[in-house]
Every structure is written in C-alpha cells, then in structure tokens.
Amino acid sequence: MIPNVIRRVEFQYCKLHFLLRTRPLSHVMYSGSTGLVTPVADPSLLDCSRAAAQDVDGFAIISNFVSSEEEEQLMVDIRRTLRGRKYLYDHWDGAIEGYSETEKSNWSESNTPVIQRLKAVAAAAVTDKVVVPLEQVHVLDLAEDGHIKPHVDSVKFCGEVICGISLLSDSVMQLQHEEYPDRWIHALLSRFSLYIMRGVIRYKYTHAIPTNENSVFKGERITKQRRVSVISRTQPVHS
Ligand SMILES: O=C(O)CCC(=O)C(=O)O
Numbered sequence: 587m588i589p590n591v592i593r594r595v596e597f598q599y600c601k602l603h604f605l606l607r608t609r610p611l612s613h614v615m616y617s618g619s620t621g622l623v624t625p626v627a628d629p630s631l632l633d634c635s636r637a638a639a640q641d642v643d644g645f646a647i648i649s650n651f652v653s654s655e656e657e658e659q660l661m662v663d664i665r666r667t668l669r670g671r672k673y674l675y676d677h678w679d680g681a682i683e684g685y686s687e688t689e690k691s692n693w694s695e696s697n698t699p700v701i702q703r704l705k706a707v708a709a710a711a712v713t714d715k716v717v718v719p720l721e722q723v724h725v726l727d728l729a730e731d732g733h734i735k736p737h738v739d740s741v742k743f744c745g746e747v748i749c750g751i752s753l754l755s756d757s758v759m760q761l762q763h764e765e766y767p768d769r770w771i772h773a774l775l776s777r778f779s780l781y782i783m784r785g786v787i788r789y790k791y792t793h794a795i796p797t798n799e800n801s802v803f804k805g806e807r808i809t810k811q812r813r814v815s816v817i818s819r820t821q822p823v824h825s
Pocket residue numbers: 726734739750793815817
C-alpha cells in the first residue's frame with residue numbers, strides 16, 4: 587500500500603532497524619548524504635504485473651544510498667582490488683557473461699561506514715527471523731556488454747536477504763517467478779541506489795540483468811554502461 591501523502595519524518599541512523607521492521611520495504615528511503623532515513627513511497631523505480639503485486643513487497647530500491655563522493659571512494663578501493671583482471675565470459679555456473687568479481691572483506695577506512703550501512707540494511711530486512719550478513723561483500727564488475735542470465739542464488743551460499751549497491755551506471759533488473767509466467771517485476775537500478783531482495787522474491791523469482799538490446803523499463807530503453815555492484819548477502823540457512 588502506498589500512502590496518499592508522503593510523510594517526510596526523519597529518523598537517525600540507529601532507527602533504521604526499527605524502520606525496516608515496521609514498514610514495507612517499498613516505503614523506505616535512505617539518504618546517504620545526510621545519514622538519515624526517510625520513509626517515502628517511491629514506486630517509480632519498480633514496474634510489475636498485476637499477478638506479481640502480491641509479492642512485490644519483497645523487493646525495494648532505495649535511491650541515492652551512496653553519494654557520488656562515496657561512489658568514487660568505493661571505486662578507488664575496488665579498482666585496486668580488481669586491477670589487472672580481464673572481463674570473463676565463462677562464469678563457473680554459466681550465469682554471467684562479461685564480468686570480473688571478488689569477495690572483499692578489507693575495505694579502506696573511508697569506505698567502512700558505507701559497508702556498515704549496507705550490512706545494517708541486510709540485517710534489518712526481514713522481520714520474522716534473525717539474519718546475519720556474511721563477512722565478505724561480493725563485488726561484481728559488469729562490462730558494458732556484460733549481462734546476468736536469469737537465476738536464483740544458491741541456498742548453499744546465501745540466505746534470506748540480498749542487498750546490492752549499484753555504482754557507475756543505471757541498469758534494469760528483471761525478476762520472474764519460476765512457476766508463474768504472469769508474475770514479473772522490472773526494477774530500474776539507478777546509479778547510487780540500493781536494492782533489497784528478500785523472502786519469496788529471493789527464493790521463487792529469478793533475477794537477471796539483460797543485455798542492452800533487452801534493457802527496457804516502462805517502455806524506455808535503459809542503456810547500461812559499465813556497472814559495478816557491491817552486494818551483501820545474509821548467511822545461508824542450514825536445516
Ligand atoms: O549485480 C547485481 O546486483 C546482481 C548480481 C547477481 O545476480 C549475482 O551475483 O547472483
């Protein structure tokens with residue numbers, strides 16, 4: 587449900603946990619520049635079929651989660667880590683083409699607050715159980731001609747929540763229910779934003795970042811350039 591009037595009530599960062607637990611994900615916005623969070627209805631970055639409306643609360647995008655200065659700082663660290671690596675076109679499980687990646691746990695001091703914010707959102711994204719972000723953060727550098735095929739992250743390596751910061755470029759994420767073709771969600775992952783995926787969306791929907799030929803959001807072509815994502819996943823649930 588979307589409130590008629592957008593209430594701009596500012597919370598200190600420590601209230602983020604409370605906010606995520608008491609409001610649907612689609613009503614949360616994080617202001618990286620002020621360090622405050624504001625609950626807003628921001629449906630403009632999501633498009634979904636009527637049938638997927640019942641599930642869409644499991645996916646949200648928080649605009650401007652990082653500032654351009656924070657992006658630059660993150661990229662200094664990431665460039666250093668990925669230096670000399672070529673883009674690969676043969677992913678171990680065939681899901682990604684045109685990428686370079688690393689699992690990173692050591693960040694420079696200037697990037698530590700952003701990584702902490704990212705993990706804080708991941709830890710707070712579900713209400714009915716305790717989830718713990720993995721220590722390592724996944725950095726995925728996707729070339730301009732790179733793309734991610736539809737897949738569901740393996741439950742062996744990832745738990746209930748996936749949160750990713752999008753750097754350098756806008757892109758489109760396509761989410762598709764594995765069993766019901768009429769349930770789809772398209773998300774505009776705007777540069778500097780954070781997406782949060784949880785629950786039924788994480789487990790039952792495939793997610794993909796298409797090639798530029800198929801990168802369309804609400805009828806408009808979105809041309810992805812080189813895009814880097816910084817992703818926090820929660821620990822796998824072992825039964
Ligand atoms: O780059 C992203 O945000 C998504 C990455 C992804 O789908 C994956 O690593 O499984």
